[in-house]
Amino acid sequence: MxxxxxxxxxxxxxxxxxxxxxxVTIIPDFVMSHDNSAAISIIFKKLEVEKVYDPDMPVIILxxxxxxxxxxxxxxxxxxxxxVKKQKIKNFYGMNRNGxxxxxxxxxxxxxxxxxxxxxxxSHTTTYGAFGAFSAGIGRSEAxxxxxxxxxxxxxxxxxKIIVTGKFPKGVSAKDLILYIIGKIGADGAIxxxxxxxxxxxxxxxxxxxxxxxxxxxxMGAKNGYIAPDKKIFEFLKGRAVREYEPIYPDKDAEYAxxxxxxxxxxxxxxxxxxxxxxxxxxxxxxxxxxNQALIGSCTNGRLEDLKAASExxxxxxxxxxxxxxxxxASYEVYLNAMANGYIKTLIEAxxxxxxxxxxxxxxxxxGVLAKGEVALSTTNRNFKGRMGSPESEIYLxxxxxxxxxxxxxxxTDVRKNRC
Amino acid sequence: xQNKIIKGKIWILRDSSEKVxxxxxxxxxxxxxxxxxxxINEMGKYTLDNLEGWNDFSQxxxxxxxxxxxxxxxxxxxxxxxxxxxxxxxVNAIVAESFGAIYKRNAINSGFxxxxxxxxxxxxxxxxxxxxxxxxxxxxxxxxxxxxxxxxCEMEPFSNVQMEIYEAGxxxxxx
Numbered sequence: 001m002x003x004x005x006x007x008x009x010x011x012x013x014x015x016x017x018x019x020x021x022x023x024v025t026i027i028p029d030f031v032m033s034h035d036n037s038a039a040i041s042i043i044f045k046k047l048e049v050e051k052v053y054d055p056d057m058p059v060i061i062l063x064x065x066x067x068x069x070x071x072x073x074x075x076x077x078x079x080x081x082x083x084v085k086k087q088k089i090k091n092f093y094g095m096n097r098n099g100x101x102x103x104x105x106x107x108x109x110x111x112x113x114x115x116x117x118x119x120x121x122x123s124h125t126t127t128y129g130a131f132g133a134f135s136a137g138i139g140r141s142e143a144x145x146x147x148x149x150x151x152x153x154x155x156x157x158x159x160x161k162i163i164v165t166g167k168f169p170k171g172v173s174a175k176d177l178i179l180y181i182i183g184k185i186g187a188d189g190a191i192x193x194x195x196x197x198x199x200x201x202x203x204x205x206x207x208x209x210x211x212x213x214x215x216x217x218x219x220m221g222a223k224n225g226y227i228a229p230d231k232k233i234f235e236f237l238k239g240r241a242v243r244e245y246e247p248i249y250p251d252k253d254a255e256y257a258x259x260x261x262x263x264x265x266x267x268x269x270x271x272x273x274x275x276x277x278x279x280x281x282x283x284x285x286x287x288x289x290x291x292n293q294a295l296i297g298s299c300t301n302g303r304l305e306d307l308k309a310a311s312e313x314x315x316x317x318x319x320x321x322x323x324x325x326x327x328x329x330a331s332y333e334v335y336l337n338a339m340a341n342g343y344i345k346t347l348i349e350a351x352x353x354x355x356x357x358x359x360x361x362x363x364x365x366x367x368g369v370l371a372k373g374e375v376a377l378s379t380t381n382r383n384f385k386g387r388m389g390s391p392e393s394e395i396y397l398x399x400x401x402x403x404x405x406x407x408x409x410x411x412x413t414d415v416r417k418n419r420c
Numbered sequence: 421x422q423n424k425i426i427k428g429k430i431w432i433l434r435d436s437s438e439k440v441x442x443x444x445x446x447x448x449x450x451x452x453x454x455x456x457x458x459x460i461n462e463m464g465k466y467t468l469d470n471l472e473g474w475n476d477f478s479q480x481x482x483x484x485x486x487x488x489x490x491x492x493x494x495x496x497x498x499x500x501x502x503x504x505x506x507x508x509x510x511v512n513a514i515v516a517e518s519f520g521a522i523y524k525r526n527a528i529n530s531g532f533x534x535x536x537x538x539x540x541x542x543x544x545x546x547x548x549x550x551x552x553x554x555x556x557x558x559x560x561x562x563x564x565x566x567x568x569x570x571x572x573c574e575m576e577p578f579s580n581v582q583m584e585i586y587e588a589g590x591x592x593x594x595x
Contacts, residue, residue: 023581039458047592072456123498123522139500139526145591153581187443188492192521221492223521276443363497364452384447384496391451391470 002251004159005226006194009134009248011156013117022156030091030111031057031138031146032120034102035064038076040121041083043144052087053150059091059111060084061102066095066358069366100331100357103127103215103299108333110240114229114247119143119152124299124381126222129214130207131237132229132247134194137218157223158257159250160190163199166265171415173309174209175301175379175399177201178216179270181262183280191221193257196250198228201264207232208303215300216381219277226250269415271377272397275385283402289412290322291375291396294403297328297355298362301379304337306400310352311343313404313415319351320410326368327352328360352407364388370395377403377412422586426533427556427567428486428512432544436473440541442490444471446523449494449502463501464508483510486555488540490516494523503527513557515540515575528582529591533559537575548573559583 003011004020011018013026033040037060044052052058060080068074077094084092093099093109103124106112114132119125121143128135138152146152162181182189195217202210210227217225229247237245268282296302296310307329319325327347329335335357338344344354361368362380369389370376376388376395383395396412405415433441448471450463457463468477487506493516494502503526506514513533517540527534535557543549553568562577578586588594 023579042458070456076456121498123496137498137522139498139503139522139529141500142525142529142591145529155581187495188518191492191518192524221495221521276445278443365455382445382447382496384445386451386470387447 001255002253004194004254004256005196005248005250006134006157006159006224008250009115009117010154012115012248018156020156020158023153024156025151025153026117027150028057028119028146028152029113029116030059030118031143032059032061032102032106032118032122032125033143034061034122035073035076035080036121036140037083038079040140040144040147041079043141044147047144047148049148052089052147055088056091057150058089058147059106060089061093061105062095062099063101064359064363065365066099066356097332100329100334101299101302101359104303104330104334107131108240108331110237110242113237113241113243113245114233115245119146123218124215126217126225127211127215127299129217129225130210130227131233132226134224134226136224157192157194159194159196159254161196161198161256161259163259163261164197164201164264165199165261166201166263168201168264169267169416171401172264172267172269173399173401174205174212176267176270177262177264178213179272179280179397180267182216182220182278183270183272185220185260187219187276187278188221190217192223194224194226195220195222196226202227203230206305207236208305211303212300219381269399269402271402271412272383274383274394274396277381277383277397283412283414286412287414289375290410291377291406291412292323293368293370293374293376294323294325294407295328295361295368295376295378295380296325296400296403297330297360298380299330300381301400302328302330302334304334306379307334307338307343307347308341309400310404311346313401314350314352314408315346317350317408319407322410323407325352325407326355326360328355329357331357361388377406379403422531422589424559425556426512426559427554428484429482429552429554430486430488430549431481432549432551433471433474433487433489440490440544443492443495444489445496446494446499446502447496450499450505455499455501457501460504460508463505467505467509478509481509481511484512486512487514488549489514490540491518493519495520498522500526500530503530503532507532517541528585531586531588531590533586535559535562535575539573543573559586
């Protein structure tokens with residue numbers, strides 16, 4: 001019997017053949033952490049270890065609350081900056097030209113390598129599976145233990161194969177697909193599982209679109225997501241990869257706990273309604289709902305193609321007077337490219353507010369939180385009750401195209417009916 | 421040495437229609453507005469305060485209580501406060517039909533007992549367990565006794581790695 005990607009990737013790190021449900025102790029290639037590095041460093045100090053196991057293993061990116069929103073956040077950032085200096089951690093991306101959202105910066109800086117093993121103290125660490133890495137979210141205590149010892153225990157997950165075929169209708173994208181899938185299988189539909197996305201539609205997808213799928217694999221409970229790395233990935237990594245890499249592919253006769261097929265040919269734009277990501281409806285069921293705030297950005301949909309999709313819809317149009325639109329480019333690289341291509345100018349002229357790359361109000365910390373009774377339409381990945389501010393606000397999730405088209409009308413709109 | 425048999429009175433997390441709640445996410449357990457709190461002693465009072473019908477949980481829970489809930493408990497963020505807040509209240513264990521993947525790791529690594537019991541909804545609906553019943557769980561074998569109702573059943577026992585870390589106290593001590 002052949003092996004799945006997860007079995008091969010973890011087996012390679014463990015130095016032995018492993019199968020689903022085995023427990024392995026391995027040394028990851030990288031351990032990612034963000035603003036919670038302050039808490040991790042406090043735990044690290046309690047372990048009474050002088051130096052981090054390998055100063056090149058941690059990758060620390062400030063994104064959750066940058067610039068610091070309160071004195072407490074500022075103090076946390078200060079703790080991190082001092083820790084990074086003291087421990088000689090060179091993979092540190094603070095608030096500057098090299099920064100942005102962790103899940104965008106880490107691939108841009110060449111850490112998300114095919115066949116690599118990355119853990120991160122953030123639940124959307126699954127994103128790097130779009131590059132063929134085994135990447136999974138962990139907690140902060142274990143992140144501190146990895147800093148100290150270099151090791152982590154992992155259970156080899158079972159695997160689910162999702163095969164996607166067909167050509168996307170105009171105005172429908174990877175975000176609609178992943179929302180549709182989560183709506184079908186549920187918020188725990190892939191719990192503890194490694195999810196392998198494959199099929200002709202995935203092969204044709206841009207890297208940015210693939211990242212939408214692996215990012216939101218977390219929202220179906222997955223341990224990790226995976227897409228077979230191909231020429232697109234290898235090209236992207238040229239001049240970026242921080243070290244050599246060896247792709248890992250699942251065997252053709254690998255055994256899966258479940259195999260699911262989806263055809264996107266007739267897929268409608270999808271929206272996840274409050275307060276769970278699997279509460280998914282086609283736009284036709286929600287058209288016309290008024291809302292207060294639009295958000296385009298985040299680790300899910302803040303990449304160049306997302307800003308392009310939004311700017312094409314908003315070109316020479318105006319955002320509705322009752323709606324405010326926040327744009328969060330996923331990184332400064334994305335931001336600069338969006339400027340060079342004129343997307344930023346278009347978005348500003350249409351009435352959008354351009355924010356600094358970062359997580360913004362996605363997790364309710366700052367930069368545009370919601371008041372009681374307000375409704376947001378957002379390209380982010382979670383619509384949990386109160387996540388973006390008041391527990392009495394509502395979050396709906398959609399694609400950048402749906403959000404942009406809706407921002408013009410001031411109500412949920414089917415982008416396929418958009419005049420441009 | 422940690423006790424391998426735990427005992428406590430239960431709270432079943434049910435909604436207003438008496439159904440056991442699934443998919444309780446980390447924002448309902450420990451809302452993001454409290455994330456700046458780093459002292460575990462301060463965390464308890466915010467436990468479940470964003471879960472409809474349960475925002476008074478921290479006032480009614482007693483040390484040693486056991487929480488019973490549905491599928492995918494602790495889905496969402498990697499925040500460890502969502503485990504620590506229960507420790508802060510001296511909750512003895514959480515029993516669920518399944519747990520969010522990172523929540524499970526956080527609980528295991530901090531030596532906090534969590535158990536998987538796939539038949540929770542059946543047991544609740546048939547009245548075999550009820551709020552404030554006293555139960556006893558053998559973590560090693562998974563056997564459970566409802567002392568109040570004198571009923572015995574089986575849940576999934578601790579895994580080896582879970583027991584190893586639990587016995588050591590937490591992940592730091594097991595290293």
